[in-house]
Every structure is written in C-alpha cells, then in structure tokens.
Amino acid sequence: MNIVLLGAPGAGKGTQALRMEERYKLRHISTGDIFRHHMRVQTDIGNLARSYIKKGQLVPDEVTFAIVSGALDEAGRENFLLDGFPRNLAQAEKLDEFARIDKVIDIDVDFSVLTDRICGRRSCMECGYTAHVSDLPDGTCPKCGSEMHQRIDDREETVRSRLDVYARQTAPLIDYYEKKGVLVRVSGMGSPDEVFAEIRKVLG
Numbered sequence: 001m002n003i004v005l006l007g008a009p010g011a012g013k014g015t016q017a018l019r020m021e022e023r024y025k026l027r028h029i030s031t032g033d034i035f036r037h038h039m040r041v042q043t044d045i046g047n048l049a050r051s052y053i054k055k056g057q058l059v060p061d062e063v064t065f066a067i068v069s070g071a072l073d074e075a076g077r078e079n080f081l082l083d084g085f086p087r088n089l090a091q092a093e094k095l096d097e098f099a100r101i102d103k104v105i106d107i108d109v110d111f112s113v114l115t116d117r118i119c120g121r122r123s124c125m126e127c128g129y130t131a132h133v134s135d136l137p138d139g140t141c142p143k144c145g146s147e148m149h150q151r152i153d154d155r156e157e158t159v160r161s162r163l164d165v166y167a168r169q170t171a172p173l174i175d176y177y178e179k180k181g182v183l184v185r186v187s188g189m190g191s192p193d194e195v196f197a198e199i200r201k202v203l204g
C-alpha cells in the first residue's frame, strides 16, 4: 500500500507516521526529516534547505523532488508512507507520474490549536522523538535521555509563514485527492492514540 499523509504543520503527521510505519511495515519518507539530516551534517542540500526552512518557506521543488524520487526508488516505489510531500500542486502532479498512490490520509486539526502545538514542540536531536514542552519536566528526551531542542522553524515568527504556505499551497491538495477518490479524513484533535485508532479504522 502506498500512502500520503496530509495535514497542516503541527497536525501530528510525524507522530502518526511512526506508528503507521511500525504497524503496516511501510517505508516512512519524511522530507522534513531528510532535510534536517542534511542540515545536521551540513551538505550542500542542507545548507540550501536551511535558508528556506528558517523562513518558513518551501524548499524549491527540484531539490525536494530529487530527494523524494531517490527515497522512493530505494523503496522500490511500493509500500511507502510519504510525510510532508507533496506540499503543492506541482509536487502532487510530479508524484503521480512517478508512483501509484492508494490512499491519502488528511489529518484535520483546527487552525487555532496549531500555533501552540508547534511553538511548544521540542525535538530530540538524537532519536527524533517529539513532545510538547509541558510534558517534558526536565527538558531531556524520555526515550534516550538526550537534550530536547526547539527546531529552527518552530519559532513563532516562522510558524506564521508556514501556516500561510500551508493554507495557500498545501490545503488545495485535499481537493485534488478527493477528486481522485483516494482521500480519507481523520480528526487530529484527539490524543495520539485516539488519532491512530481512527487511522486503523481506515487502513484495517
């Protein structure tokens, strides 16, 4: 099964992707994670990506697609879970030429909760675990004990432009996939377990 996860920044795509990857044995391809890896080890792609990411803008399509097509090829273009791609119409059309998409799961969250979720998010640089700052009494990762950090794009001034990019460029993809008959919506307003239960109802 080939799946795309849609949803605004802060909707919980990454959290659900980890559960789905394990339960359905899918290859999780997160463009955000791949860019962050490149930034950490300071490749040319990482340095380029950083200049867009820290402003809350999309990394140019050619660069992003090169990364995604490489990862899809590694997966044999089957049994993948795309998280963070596509993010605009051009990317969606390109993806259609490249691989079959069976289901698109839109994690739907009220816009009013997103800013707090994102600005309060802390991420572990070592293992990738994320949690809200209010659930982290001592600032260390509950999974591996490393220090938790705020992503460079999770600051309030950047979050505004990310939400704006989402509304203008990514949200129209809901319609795009609905017309193709592959879209399912789940509410992202519950706890991670509740949201995952909804996803399991859809995927079996």
Ligand code: ADP
Pocket: 008, 009, 010, 013, 031, 032, 033, 035, 052, 053, 056, 057, 058, 059, 060, 061, 064, 083, 084, 085, 086, 087, 091, 153, 162
């Ligand atoms: P979130 O979904 O919380 O915004 P991501 O980790 O998916 O976080 O993405 C972080 C940033 O990486 C985006 O704001 C964007 O700058 C860049 N990025 C990720 N995916 C794409 C994409 N498909 N196209 C262009 N830029 C992307």
Ligand code: ZN
Pocket: 124, 125, 126, 127, 128, 129, 141, 142, 143, 144, 145, 146
């Ligand atoms: Zn950790």
